[in-house]
Amino acid sequence: MADQSKQLQDQILAARQAGTKLNITGGNSKTFMGRVAEGEPLIVGEHTGIVNYQPVELVLTARAGTRLDDIDAALAEHNQMLYSEPPRFGGSATLGGTLACNQSGPARPWTGSIRDQVLGIRLLNGAGEHLRFGGQVMKNVAGYDVSRLQAGAMGTLGVITEVSLKVLPRPAASVTLVQDMPLEDVVGFMNARAAEPKPLTAACWLDGKLYLRLSGARSAVDATADKWPGEIREQGDAFWRQLREQELEFFQGDAPLWRFSVKSTAANPGLDGPWLVDWAGAQRWYRGDASLADMEALAIAAGGQVSLFRGGDRQGEVMHRQPDALKQIQQRLKRSFDPDGLFNPGRLYSWM
């Protein structure tokens, strides 16, 4: 438990004075994401501790450097969970980094993303001001939603120092069903399942097999598992954990890893190579060399966007490119939070 906000603030003010840039780090679990980092390290990973946790309110507040593992442990005591299932990346992932990179797991289409869980934040802006946005209650529409704006901003708008989250009870029961299915059938099948009022909480396809997870009340899970085809997989939770942590064989090796966030029903892009379909079709992973421009065309055809998630050329752009009007808005937004461009220069886009 350590409140480092004063030290972080001092470092920002010093950097501003000296004209140096800052590279915000947490648990160093996501250094592979975004473009190559520049600047002196600003270490948020020691700004840790759960500040407030009210299980009955379903709200937890923790400093940004708190490891997700520590939050899991606190939640588990009250049978609650981080329902967006963000990756822990070997235990070093922090709450602030998870929000900044908008990382969520297999349950995302059903229970929501880390961005959906967020209720409020504290943030150090480029002037070193320690600001508070949102709150610790479920509903709050006072002021702009600066908290959720941070999701995916990769620290370019400021240093997240504290996050308040909605948490939920763990499901009472969980069952994983597995069946064989070719890639061309899987997207339609997954979406048809997702359109039924059943306790589906994950749907993934890999190597000719479809994996569905049912979770919720024991009676609902059992009744649905009886009705739907597929073999029950023992220790199904291990599969979903490995998927979330990118520990499956699919994710190993050095080939560039591309992430497509697309319309769930879109036909799979006609690109040979290894694919993994998650989120009932809304997230597709591809391994292989390609140019961002070529991948963007495929993503647009599928109603979404693409990013070069891991590996490949990280000097060039790695995120789906933005139209000019949005580029200008984002540059102006950046200046409104960080007028001197201190934070994570070039990490998200070369032009920011």
Added chain:
Amino acid sequence: MTDSVATAESASPGRAELAGLFRDFIDPEYVIDDEETLRPYECDGMSMYREMPMLVVLPETVEQVQRVMQICHRYAVPVVARGAGTGLSAGAMPHAEGVVLSLAKFNRILDIDPLARTARLQPGVRNLAISDESAQFGLYYGPDPSSQIACTIGGNVAENSGGVHCLKYGLTVHNILSVEMITVEGEKVVLGSEGLDSCGMDLLALVTGSEGLLGVITEVTVKLLPKPEKAQVVMAGFDNVQNAGDAVGGIIAQGIIPGGLEMMDGYAITAAEDFARAGYPRDAAALLLCEVDGTAEEVQEHIEQAENLFRSFGATSVRTSQSETERALLWKGRKSAFPAVGRISPDYYCMDGTIPRGQLAHVLTEMQKMSEHFQLRVANVFHAGDGNLHPLILFDANVPGEFERTEAFGSSILELCVEVGGCITGEHGVGIEKIRQMAVQFRDEELAQFNALKAAFDPAGTLNPGKGVPTLRQCQEYRAIKPQPQPMEA
């Protein structure tokens, strides 16, 4: 008006000239400049705040919206976007020197994709129409604000509307995939995509709930949910509010997330029962309505748990709906609580604070003291699951000074909400109504950041000026006068 509108690049044209410019490309009938036809636009659902606009325009195409925005941008004319005008914070109140941009003509459902479970909508589509149209596919749209018969999806995005099912199904921000927005300069941009997450900072979330201050929404793509197999509601009466509040905590601690979890106090129970004859226990001090939805098996399991739990928390009566008719009847009382209270008072003022649920008994006790102090009755309706409190202050606008006292009472309630860790608005928005209380919830540095953020979208400050975020000067004035409540009547 204290808001600053930047100097125009050329002198602003007058009403007639501006109307003429718009009539070049909009059906002349839909450019309104006569007093009589302008009148209905002078306020929204928050009718205590009124202002006559210079002009109202009702464009019919996105291109027309873009041209309206371009012209207003050129002359620095304020633009107030308006949906159905059901808002409860005067967020759509016109600007005296500005244009009201009504999206009423954009009322088409463009596409429903049953397999992908999405709907593409024009902004003027009514909230309830989305669920009605989706029902044929076994789908519905989650957020259901009380005004859902009339309110539109564009306004829902602007306010980040909620409803009685938020705890389980989320707010508007959780249920939309993308919006098409016209910037203050008249450019068309798309925020979000047909995928769930987009690259970079979350502009879609930022624009949701921004009260028309960042852009004008011209299309919305929403997510649809499969309609639950079954829903049942348990009604429980309690002889004190504390027990009811504890029972809400008990349900959550049990691991049940109800589809809806509503509480009413004694005043609201009686008013609703007189109105709806739903069979509410008139002698109860607090009433809980707990709706469980899901598969048939799940509902049965959770309903039994909820009944037992309410009894263990001292419920004096417990009743579970045995049919869809009975479920609808039990909800009817709650849904008509506002008009029901309206019957027992000439006017009422609906507040919208949120609090941590554990503070409920304390807040209700304090509110009772305020009620005596201000000599005004208050009835309480509470989205208990998510901590959103709607105190209804009863008053008579025809009694001189009574509205001022009502406002002061409301102000004290909102300050109490902030004091106990909550906030000044859960779903109605800040608008003009709560702009002064923004200074209670936020410090100057935060308000300055909000204003800087606004300037990134709207440097001249012409989009819905005077709403949502106060200027620092307004805050200082408010803080200076705050400690003096309005005097009692002589």
